[in-house]
Amino acid sequence: MLGKGRKMSGRETVAANYAFGPGEDDVIIKHRLLTRTTTTRGEPPLKKLQRKFTSFVLEVEKDEDNYNDCAKLSKAFLQELSTFEIPLLKSKAVIEANLREKENFNELKDEINRQISLAQTDIEDLKKQLEESKIERQHxxxxxxxxxxxxxxxPRSETQKSIREIEKEIAALEAENTAGSRLLELRKKQFALLLHVVDELQNTIEEEQKNLIEEMRMVTEEQKNGIEDANGGSEAIAVD
Structure with a gap:
């Protein structure tokens, strides 16, 4: 528990010593770049240069015989100016290098875009060729x-031979069918004639049966009349 308490107190101390908030980072970095300040400690180079230049100017404006002091201050100012100029030259070189790199990057970007366009065109052509190849392969x-x-x-000769044989079989079947049709028609006519003959025969038989019955009835009546006549004659003889 004590260790945790100490740890928390250390964090609170660090947070308390934090000089600026996270939102001020961009402002501080921009200020350091403009003033050539690399750390938060010590005098900024631009202020140091300004201070030495001011000292040199003030020393020059004096009416005293201070040539040596002016020379020393001038030398110190020039040294400080040279020291301040070196990072500027480096920054200038970096900027120029960055500009060249940017131009190279833009050229490379244009080249990449051109190659991408060519690649897309090639891809479209290859797609068309692939479709044509698929169709050709299907064919x-x-x-x-x-x-x-x-x-x-x-073979064609065997096929033609088979066709001729089939045509012969078809012709034979057609002839057989024609003969069968004729025979069937003849049988129909014969059967119709037979039915007609049977019908006529049946009518004749019925007519003969009617005539026979009529003759038998007449014979019966004649016999009956003869018997009656015979009985009448016998009675007449008996009366006499």
Whole structure:
């Protein structure tokens, strides 16, 4: 618990000693770049240069015989100016290098975009070629299937021979069918004639049966009349 308490107190101390907030980073970095300040401690180079220049000017404006002091201050100012100028030259060189790098990057970007456009064009062409190749391959496969189907069929001579044999069989069947049709028609006519004859015969038989019945009835009546006549004669004889 004590260790944790100490740790928390250390964090609070660090937070308390933090000189600026996270939102001020950009402002501080910009100020350091303008004043050539690399750390937060010590006198900034620009202020140091300004201070030495001010000392040199004040020393020059004096009416006293201070040539040596002016020379020393001038030398110190020039040294400080040289020291301040070196980072500027470095920054200038870095800026120029960055500009060249930017131009190279833009050229490289344009070249990459051009290559991308060419690659896209090539891709579209390859897609078209692929589609054409697929269609051509499909046609070849269809032709190959037709060729195999044709190769599986018998030769033309055998096919024509089979066709002639089938035509002969068809002609024979047609002739047989015609003969059968004629025979069937003849049988129909014969059967119709037979039915007509049977009908006529049946009518004749019925007529003969009627005539026979009529004759039998007449014979019966004649016999009956004869018997009655015979009985009448006997009675007359008996009366006499």
């Amino acid at each position: 070849k496969e269809e032709c190959e299937a037709i060729r195999k189907l044709i190769a599986a069929q018998p």
